[in-house]
Structures are given as C-alpha cells and as structure tokens.
Amino acid sequence: MIWDPHLYDAKHSYVAREAADLIDVLQPKPGERILDAGSGTGNLTALIAATGALVHGIDKSPEMVARARERHPEVHFEEADIVTFDPPHEFEAVFSNAALHWVTSPDAAVQTIAKSLRRGGRLVAEFGGKGNCAAVIEAIGIPCPWYFPTIGEYGGVLERHGFELRQASLFDRPTRLEDGAAGLRGWIRMFGPDWEIPDDIEDRLRSRLWREGSWWIDYRRLRIQAVRL
Template sequence: MNNISTSNYWDTSLYQDKHAFVWQYGEDLLQLLNPQPGESILDLGCGTGQLTEKIAQSQAEVMGVDYASAMIEKARENYPHLRFEVADARNFQVNKPLDAVFSNAVLHWVKEADQAIASIHQSLKPGGRFVAEFGGKGNVLAIATALSNALEAINIPAQALNPWYFPSIGEYATLLEQQGFDVIYSTLFARPTPLAEGEAGMANWIRMFASSFLAALSDEQQIQVIRVIEEYLKPTLYQQGTWKADYRRIRIVAIKL
C-alpha cells in the first residue's frame, strides 16, 4: 500500500534488506491487534508480507493486500502458503465481512483518508476492529524541511510533490467517528529510528520513501540535493556513524459500531 499518490514502483530488495524496521517496529502493534484463532483479518498495505505471516501464526485466517504489485510479488515469493492480492486502500472490497483490519506504516501514503476509512468500515463486521500505526503530525519534520529547502533553492516547489498525510490524533479520530467508528485507543509518540548502512542511511531513506520529490531531477541533481539535505541534517540526525529518521507515529484502535 505504498506510495499511492506517485509512482507504483518499489525497490523491494532495498525495502526488505535496508528498511526492515518498517515491519520490525510493527511487531508490537500486533499485541494491540491480538489476533485469535479462526478470526478473519486483512493486512492492509502488507508490503513484503512479514507481518502477515506473524498474524497467520496465531491461526487467524489472514490475507495481505498492497497497492504495489512488486510488493505483492515479493510477498508471494516469501510466503507462498499465504494469500496476497493487489488492492487500493481507497476502494478495496472483501467477499465477507472481517473481524479485523490491520495496517502498519501505510496510511500516511493515502491522502484520501476519508475514502480509505470508508473502505475499511464497509469491510468489517459490526464490532470488528481497525488497528493501525502510521506517520502522525510532525513525522519526519526535520527531513521534510531539509527536502523543501534544498528543492526550493533550485526553484522546485516541494509542497506540490509531497506524497504524505500526517494527521493529528484529533483530525484522524474525527474522520473515524464521522464514518461510524468508536475510537477506543489513540496515541502519538516520537520514535527516532536508526537507519541501516551507516553514512549512506539518509540517502537510502530519501531514495526509498521520498522518491516523488526527486522524480523530476537528473541523477546529478539528485546527488546534489541529497548532499545538501545531509549537510543540513547532520548536526541533529547523524551521530556516531548512524543516521536517525525523526519519526512520530500515531496508533489507533477503533471499533465499528
């Protein structure tokens, strides 16, 4: 369910090998989901399938869906015994109502939040639960500021290229309530996240998760912009040979009324 508003190409090996934190941090979100044997659960934006497999270990009936076909191909390769399908968070359908929809590190790619919430709501049984974590208000603020400054210095309007949606708890809970959910748990917290590959960590992160900002640039311009960003961020986000991303995450649990 990644990069919904820009290109639909994801480097799955770069994602899986260098950005494993995406699902590793999601493992304790599974405790909030608390999947039970026999429950029907959708992993919305499953990526390469690691958390889908964790859900399956609870003996729940789970299916993983993602907007990116490359992710689904990799998930099927990783876990051939599980079911994975290409689907869009904004308008997916299910054959029968589900006990739960789970979503980790996905919904900040979906600017049409009301459409996604409507799709999630119609897919659940009454009393079914929606458990999600994604980027919240202030997420990657330092990185986004550095990106904007570097691009605007070469007369590229960064805001028009921004693929992300980072709501406050109040904003997102209100959207859920308007569509028939009861929000029973919500939190917003900082989680500075170490990036792999030492000095290359920030460049890798930008190429993986902020590619839409760079799409119109030549290779040489991309290298120059990333260098400017690194210089700007080094005093605050680079320590002892490791970059950190300045993540802030929202967690939500909501019940369909």
C-alpha cells in the first residue's frame, strides 16, 4: 500500500489527535529511550520527544517517513517494518498508536517488541479492536484486511512472548470525518485504496453512520499497557 501522507495529515489528523492522551499513559521521562512503532507522519512522536525522551520512530511506509522527517527534523525516524526491525539497543518503552492492526502476524510483531525492550520495559499501545469499522467492512463486502483482536486474544499473544498484561480496555470511538458527504469515500480511498467501492455505499451505510451532516466511522479501539518480564 502506498500512503499519501499529505492527505493523511490534512483530512485524517484525528488519528493522532484522538489518541493524544495515550502519551499521558506512557509517561515519558527525559533521557528515556522510547521506540514509536508505526510513527506515521510523526506528530505523536514529536510530542513524546518534546518531553525530553529520546525517541526512535519507525514506519514501514517510505512516504510517511519522508513526511515525518520533513515536519520533525529534530526527531530520528527510520523506514522499518516492526516484524523485521533490528533494534539498535534496548528501549525503556515501546509506544504505538493506530499501527498494530495493520500487522496481520501479531506474534511476529510482539516478538520484535519484546526483543526491543529491556526487562521491566513497558508497552503502551492503542489500535483497532474487535468490531472496528465493522459496518464499513460489511457494506463493502470484503474480508477484513486488518487484525482486530479481543482483549483475550491479544493478551494471549503478549503472554506467549514474555509480557504481563497490566491493563486493557476495548471501547467505542465513533469518529466524525471531514468533507461532509464526501467524507466516507475519502476515508475508503485513504485506508483501502485498492478496494472496489459499491456505487450505493452511501445508501448502505446512511442509517448507521450518517448524522449531523457528516459521516462517522464506527471505530472500536483496544488500548493496552504491558510490561516485559
């Protein structure tokens, strides 16, 4: 998938904005080495760096990494896949927002995260959970291309790789899209550019996702805190 980082920042900035409080959960400290797994255009990475933490952002998309470097030259960004990433050293924490559901081999991702963390290091992450975007996926009529686990499913993955799950929540986050009537197709073009969109997609979803003059995506998020044993 080829990302459009300018469109992402212009029309989908809510991805970072809605999860900004995840940094409060992370509680970064000056001098602490933190890996941001799936750093995107770097907006949250830069906020973490502003606390004095030493942040290393990685993203699989060269377009996203280029945009992050352009916008935040003071932060270190690297083009890398969390499944195959070779950490240069141990980190005190791994942070991830809206990225881990793109990894359909969760054991491989968590294995790399464990390898990246020192013992006692923490993982703070939020991503799509069970039922995320279910109405849209059903209306388009495709198999779910992402990994949206339950708390129990992801807890099992973490435990297999030496983590203790300290806290987890699965919650609804209906999110208003920009661009009014054009917002739904804009969202699909951003996150599913290769999908064939039914001509009547708006009619299929209007009763569930249209209100107050806007489209609302039926996000469900899984937020976790875990410690490497």
